[in-house]
Amino acid sequence: DTEVTQTPKHLVMGMTNKKSLKCEQHMGHRAMYWYKQKAKKPPELMFVYSYEKLSINESVPSRFSPECPNSSLLNLHLHALQPEDSALYLCASSQDTSSSYEQYFGPGTRLTVT
């Protein structure tokens, strides 16, 4: 199974809402990532978890809060977002971060903030 799943596929939320994005993989990978991708732009790294610990936070605003409950799951909690946060949010996983391993991407969550 080389699949990374993400839910929901689409999400529309108001600026005062609280919502969560979920990501799951069962490849035994120990590194998981959140990326943000705006239209016609490349994915931008937001967070990296290595062995369930946050190892990289690319200066992401605190209205985005990641959580890694276990080695298979990665969540992104959203609160008080702005319209400019509307984007495709991609989750990815790789074997770990100790070397250049291929990252497997999920299908993404298309987020619209109104």
Place this chain on the structure above:
Amino acid sequence: GQNIDQPTEMTATEGAIVQINCTYQTSGFNGLFWYQQHAGEAPTFLSYNVLDGLEEKGRFSSFLSRSKGYSYLLLKELQMKDSASYLCAVSDSGAGSYQLTFGKGTKLSVIP
């Protein structure tokens, strides 16, 4: 920091060969990936080069020259389904763990 450059758009004819170039400047280089991304979908892995030379995988080949900071992706026998964005991504260990930085992507349009 890193600087990754690739053409914004390319057009090629079905059945032809196309080469997509990528140049990069980075510290702590640990390999270069090529990903394919269809509109509205997730990136999918195509190839990885860490040593100089050509890696061939079916219709797709990727080349790396570390001394020149240069890579290309070669697509042969183009098919309509190859219309997609192609992302060059450099792996480095500058932050103590390996992570990818993506170029802006090259949108390839394959025409009949």
